[in-house]
Amino acid sequence: MKNYKITVSYDGTRYKGWQIQTNTDATIQGKLSMVLENFSGHPVDVIGSGRTDAGVHALGQVANFHLEGVFKKNEILEYLNRYLPGDIAVTDISEVDDRFHSRYNALRKTYRYRIRTNPVSDVFERRFLYHYGMPLDVDKMEEAAHLLTGTHDFASFCGNKHMKKSTVRTIYEISFQKNKDEFTIFYTGNGFLQGMVRILTGTLIEIGNGKRDIKSIPILFQEKNRALAGFTAPPQGLRLERVVYAE
Amino acid sequence: MKNYKITVSYDGTRYKGWQIQTNTDATIQGKLSMVLENFSGHPVDVIGSGRTDAGVHALGQVANFHLEGVFKKNEILEYLNRYLPGDIAVTDISEVDDRFHSRYNALRKTYRYRIRTNPVSDVFERRFLYHYGMPLDVDKMEEAAHLLTGTHDFASFCGNKHMKKSTVRTIYEISFQKNKDEFTIFYTGNGFLQGMVRILTGTLIEIGNGKRDIKSIPILFQEKNRALAGFTAPPQGLRLERVVYAE
Numbered sequence: 001m002k003n004y005k006i007t008v009s010y011d012g013t014r015y016k017g018w019q020i021q022t023n024t025d026a027t028i029q030g031k032l033s034m035v036l037e038n039f040s041g042h043p044v045d046v047i048g049s050g051r052t053d054a055g056v057h058a059l060g061q062v063a064n065f066h067l068e069g070v071f072k073k074n075e076i077l078e079y080l081n082r083y084l085p086g087d088i089a090v091t092d093i094s095e096v097d098d099r100f101h102s103r104y105n106a107l108r109k110t111y112r113y114r115i116r117t118n119p120v121s122d123v124f125e126r127r128f129l130y131h132y133g134m135p136l137d138v139d140k141m142e143e144a145a146h147l148l149t150g151t152h153d154f155a156s157f158c159g160n161k162h163m164k165k166s167t168v169r170t171i172y173e174i175s176f177q178k179n180k181d182e183f184t185i186f187y188t189g190n191g192f193l194q195g196m197v198r199i200l201t202g203t204l205i206e207i208g209n210g211k212r213d214i215k216s217i218p219i220l221f222q223e224k225n226r227a228l229a230g231f232t233a234p235p236q237g238l239r240l241e242r243v244v245y246a247e
Numbered sequence: 248m249k250n251y252k253i254t255v256s257y258d259g260t261r262y263k264g265w266q267i268q269t270n271t272d273a274t275i276q277g278k279l280s281m282v283l284e285n286f287s288g289h290p291v292d293v294i295g296s297g298r299t300d301a302g303v304h305a306l307g308q309v310a311n312f313h314l315e316g317v318f319k320k321n322e323i324l325e326y327l328n329r330y331l332p333g334d335i336a337v338t339d340i341s342e343v344d345d346r347f348h349s350r351y352n353a354l355r356k357t358y359r360y361r362i363r364t365n366p367v368s369d370v371f372e373r374r375f376l377y378h379y380g381m382p383l384d385v386d387k388m389e390e391a392a393h394l395l396t397g398t399h400d401f402a403s404f405c406g407n408k409h410m411k412k413s414t415v416r417t418i419y420e421i422s423f424q425k426n427k428d429e430f431t432i433f434y435t436g437n438g439f440l441q442g443m444v445r446i447l448t449g450t451l452i453e454i455g456n457g458k459r460d461i462k463s464i465p466i467l468f469q470e471k472n473r474a475l476a477g478f479t480a481p482p483q484g485l486r487l488e489r490v491v492y493a494e
Binding site: 009010011057059078081086087088089090091119120121122123124126128131 | 256257258304306325328333334335336337338366367368369370371373375378
């Protein structure tokens with residue numbers, strides 16, 4: 001059994017997210033498992049660095065899996081890209097230590113969230129951004145983002161009501177890239193709760209449009225109440241950019 | 248009656264092209280006419296600078312139409328963008344001389360054709376390029392492109408078998424933009440026959456992959472036979488970039 005680590009890009013538009021469900025056809029993990037099973041002739045458990053929700057995209061999702069038999073890594077890569085649908089692509093593969101686990105060993109992740117403020121649709125990018133269509137006070141959003149960075153209990157930003165484990169996470173950086181008609185928020189942290197990036201984004205948007213005061217941020221950390229945070233920004237604006245591991 | 252000129256962007260993926268057909272829902276012209284009819288309360292004839300085929304995109308298609316009544320141009324623009332689907336956007340509007348006709352008055356047009364040579368799919372751009380997936384000799388294609396520029400009878404590059412009018416056109420420039428994993432060909436001319444840019448591209452690809460000799464180009468102009476030219480490159484790689492008019 002050899003352990004392989006892959007980097008995966010996907011347009012999540014038509015999928016029910018990363019994680020396998022009863023209908024394997026509807027998830028990225030399901031598609032990968034199916035193709036790898038056909039390749040190897042045995043069931044393959046594809047371990048992702050984490051789930052992405054329905055409709056969320058990835059530029060550099062990371063996953064690993066074990067295969068019996070001796071294969072060249074390029075042979076696996078080419079097979080995957082030949083049989084995966086056009087909206088999923090494996091961009092890198094490497095053989096890794098048997099103990100490597102893409103979820104447990106992830107040190108940090110970066111997500112990006114794209115928001116279009118111009119009222120006119122960008123017809124070519126519309127599937128990969130949230131068309132908000134109105135101006136936002138991005139400076140104020142940056143100020144609020146500063147309060148969100150650091151180690152906090154993000155329970156108010158957790159989309160899973162039944163979360164039993166710790167909701168403490170560390171956000172290392174939230175940065176903004178501003179363009180004429182749109183802007184992008186980059187979130188880097190040691191891990192993110194379910195729906196967390198989208199709820200953080202929804203909360204920042206409410207600050208940017210004046211519906212929420214920046215002073216509400218410390219209260220959200222104290223109260224640990226999802227109902228007090230902002231709306232869940234739509235999935236199509238979100239993309240998992242990269243996952244970083246120790247050397 | 249006032250005459251309005253608009254610039255239109257569209258993702259042509261789900262349309263049967265620009266030109267109106269029995270089912271207005273399936274064409275860009277049909278969608279525009281329908282929305283303008285609802286806006287003005289009278290039938291509106293939307294005149295495009297030219298047709299684009301099924302699946303072909305536009306960044307800057309130009310059209311004009313006449314409306315009865317007095318409207319602010321921004322009022323029309325906002326109405327259009329509110330009621331058009333997300334894959335069609337009107338990016339500019341101006342009031343023009345009553346005699347302005349977007350087809351007759353067009354001086355030149357630029358199309359671009361994007362080809363991806365990297366075998367791995369670009370999941371985010373795949374709807375807007377031709378995923379060829381193999382290397383091409385782009386230098387040789389540029390050399391051939393040089394022979395295609397100028398004023399010629401492009402009958403061999405005409406997709407319409409029943410073309411009765413002149414097939415003489417002038418291509419002012421064919422330029423290449425080369426990137427690591429893909430390249431784009433820009434075609435600027437005084438007009439293009441049906442399917443012409445895609446047949447030119449298919450012919451250039453056959454030169455780039457070594458299946459066709461560059462010496463075949465002058466013969467194509469002599470023979471005026473569609474069967475001798477290259478294949479019709481797929482529609483999704485093509486985009487109408489801009490249409491230029493006299494001041």
